[in-house]
Structures are given as structure tokens and as C-alpha cells.
Amino acid sequence: MTTATAEEFERHRPRLFGLAYRMLGSADEAEDTVQDAYLRFSGADRAGIEQPAAWLAKVVTNLCLDRLTSARARRETYVGAWLPEPVLTSDGTLGPLESAERRDAVSTAMLVLLERLTPTERAVYVLREAFAYGHREIAEALDLTEANCRQLYRRAVARIGEPGTRFPPSPERQEELVRSFLTAARDGDLAGLEKLLAEDVVWWSDGGGKVTAARRPIEGRTKVVRFVLGGLPKFTAGWDVSITEVNGAGALVARVGDTVVAVLSFEVRDGSITQVQVMVNPDKLDFVRRQLGQP
Structure with a gap:
């Protein structure tokens, strides 16, 4: 590959990574997918590629579809709850998140919802909502008819809800609630926690069978507060916890020494915390560690 071609690919890399991550829910697999696309781009006949951005998006989308097929089989035997790999987003890793809709599109909660879709439905939904592709462009990327893409999009929306119906709070309000949660948890403030949590709050933990974690969700304010x-202090002794932006929202990153051991993400609706998603699977914290410059 010539230097000019390599430089051209690098201009597209952030967008391709964002596409692959939204498709796969795995930062590590998204990186591998983008690298595979790079190899294909380097070996392709450039004369036959009129629009590199569209060509690369099609390649990445189809590589993701191949990976999703095997990923769904692996997740059926996954130990405990499956959550997507967290990604620090304050550095623009997943692109500009200047609107509530863009932040919501990369939220942990949304990526979990996308798991309800078939691989092709997910591809159509992500290309349409996250990248503003028209149905004709999606059809060309997936080698489907435009009518079929419209049907798949309608089916996806029916499964996860209309775009724009979710209203995440401002980043400032999100951080305020996360900070209040951390303070109340540290202080053992029962009343403070009860004020922050929705009555039907759900606590999810992903240990992947690698570390101790609740294998089933903890449901309801009373059980989560309890x-x-x-129970939580038994597992968090010695943790150094800080607030940062993960998947477009305020989150807690816990370290022991210099090692990230947990990321806690929060979904907030109508001023209350409705979900807490806790990633403690060490394999799925590798990307965050690398973002923070840790081995």
C-alpha cells in the first residue's frame, strides 16, 4: 500500500471503528474488524473504488455481520449477564457526541437493546440512525433491496423503540447524579440512595465467569440499595473510584493501584437512575486500560 493510500485509510479509521463498535458491542473486535478492512483496502484495485468511504463502510459492515453470527452463538453460553465493552468517549474515540441522540446511540443501554436484533436488522438500524444512511445506500451496502431494508428498519424500531423517544439528561446532570451515587454509596446513605434510584432500577453485572459477579440482575430499589x-463493600475494598465519561455518559472507573478493575455505567431517565451496568470481566476492560495508557 502506498503512503497516500495508507493516509487515506487513516482518515476513515475513526468512522469505521465507530461503525464496527456499534455493530459488535466489542471494542477489541471492532479494532480487529477495521484492521481486516485495512488489509482488504490495501489489496484492492483502487481504480474500481469510486467512493472509498462507501466501499470501506460496506466492507466493515459485512465483516461485522460475519462476526455477529458467531458472536451470537458464543453469547448463548456466556456466564451471567452479557454487557458491551466500555469505551471512554471524552477523547472522541466514538466520534463527536454533541447531541443527546448521539450520546444515547452509543450508551451501554442502547448497545444492550441492539442485542435484540438480528445481525442484518442491527446493520440496517446502525447505518440509518448512527450514520444517517438513506435506505438506498443501506441496500447497496448490504446487497439487499431498498424495500427489504425499509422492512428491516421498521422491524428493528418495533423491537427497540422509536429513535428520539429516549431523553438522556445533559452530561452535567448525568455527572451530578453519578457523583451523588458515589457519595451516598461511600457514606452508607440509605435515604440518599433511595432518592437517586428509580423504583424499578436494575443492577447488571458482567464478570464473564472470570471474576465474582452477580449472574442474575438485581431488580428493584430495595434489593439494589441492600x-x-x-454486599458491594465486600468487593470494592481498596478500589480507587473516579468519575469519567464512558459511552457518552458519566460513569465510574475503579482502579486497584494502576489497574482498572471495574467500570460502572448508568442509565438515567426522568431524573432517576434506572439501570446500573457493572463491567468487571477483565478481558472486556482491556480497551479502557489501553485508552488510559495502562499495560
């Missing part, structure tokens, strides 16, 4: 005040 866990936070009673």
Missing part, C-alpha cells in the same frame, strides 16, 4: 450498602 446490595450497594451490604
Whole structure:
């Protein structure tokens, strides 16, 4: 590959990574997918590529579809709850997140919802909502008819809800709630936690069978508060916890020494925390560690 061609690919890399991550829910697999696309781009006949951006998006999308087929089989035997790999987003890794809709599109909660879709439905939805592709462009990328793409999009929306119906709070309000949660948890403030949590709040933990974690969700304010005040301290002794932006929203990153051991993401609706998603699977914290410059 010539230097000029390599430089051209690098201009597209952030967008391609964002596409692959939204498709796969895995930062490591997204990196591998983009690298595979790079190899294909380097070996392709450039004379036959009129629009590199569209060509690369099609390649990445189809590589992701291949990976999703095997990923779904692996997740059926996954130990405990499956959550997407967290990504620090304050550095623009997933592109500009200047609107509530863009932040919501990369939220942990949205990526979990996307798991309800078939691989092709997911591809259509992501290309349409996250990258503003028209149905004709999507049809060309997936080698489908435009009518079929419209049908797949409608089916995806029916499964996960209309775009724009979710209203995440401002980043400032999100951080305020996360900070209040951390303070109440540290202080053992029962009343403070009850004020922050929705009545139907759900606590999810992803240990992947690698570390101790609740294998089933903890549901309801009373049970979550009891866990936070009673059970959580046993697992968090020695953790150094800080607030940062993960997947477009305020989150907690916990370290022991220099090693990231957990990321806690929060979904907030109508001023209350409705979900807490805790990633403690060490394999799925590798990308965050690398973002922070840790081995």
C-alpha cells in the first residue's frame, strides 16, 4: 500500500471503528474488524473504488455481520449477564457526541437493546440512525433491496423503540447524579440512595465467569440499595473510584493501584437512575486500560 493510500485509510479509521463498535458491542473486535478492512483496502484495485468511504463502510459492515453470527452463538453460553465493552468517549474515540441522540446511540443501554436484533436488522438500524444512511445506500451496502431494508428498519424500531423517544439528561446532570451515587454509596446513605434510584432500577453485572459477579440482575430499589450498602463493600475494598465519561455518559472507573478493575455505567431517565451496568470481566476492560495508557 502506498503512503497516500495508507493516509487515506487513516482518515476513515475513526468512522469505521465507530461503525464496527456499534455493530459488535466489542471494542477489541471492532479494532480487529477495521484492521481486516485495512488489509482488504490495501489489496484492492483502487481504480474500481469510486467512493472509498462507501466501499470501506460496506466492507466493515459485512465483516461485522460475519462476526455477529458467531458472536451470537458464543453469547448463548456466556456466564451471567452479557454487557458491551466500555469505551471512554471524552477523547472522541466514538466520534463527536454533541447531541443527546448521539450520546444515547452509543450508551451501554442502547448497545444492550441492539442485542435484540438480528445481525442484518442491527446493520440496517446502525447505518440509518448512527450514520444517517438513506435506505438506498443501506441496500447497496448490504446487497439487499431498498424495500427489504425499509422492512428491516421498521422491524428493528418495533423491537427497540422509536429513535428520539429516549431523553438522556445533559452530561452535567448525568455527572451530578453519578457523583451523588458515589457519595451516598461511600457514606452508607440509605435515604440518599433511595432518592437517586428509580423504583424499578436494575443492577447488571458482567464478570464473564472470570471474576465474582452477580449472574442474575438485581431488580428493584430495595434489593439494589441492600446490595450497594451490604454486599458491594465486600468487593470494592481498596478500589480507587473516579468519575469519567464512558459511552457518552458519566460513569465510574475503579482502579486497584494502576489497574482498572471495574467500570460502572448508568442509565438515567426522568431524573432517576434506572439501570446500573457493572463491567468487571477483565478481558472486556482491556480497551479502557489501553485508552488510559495502562499495560
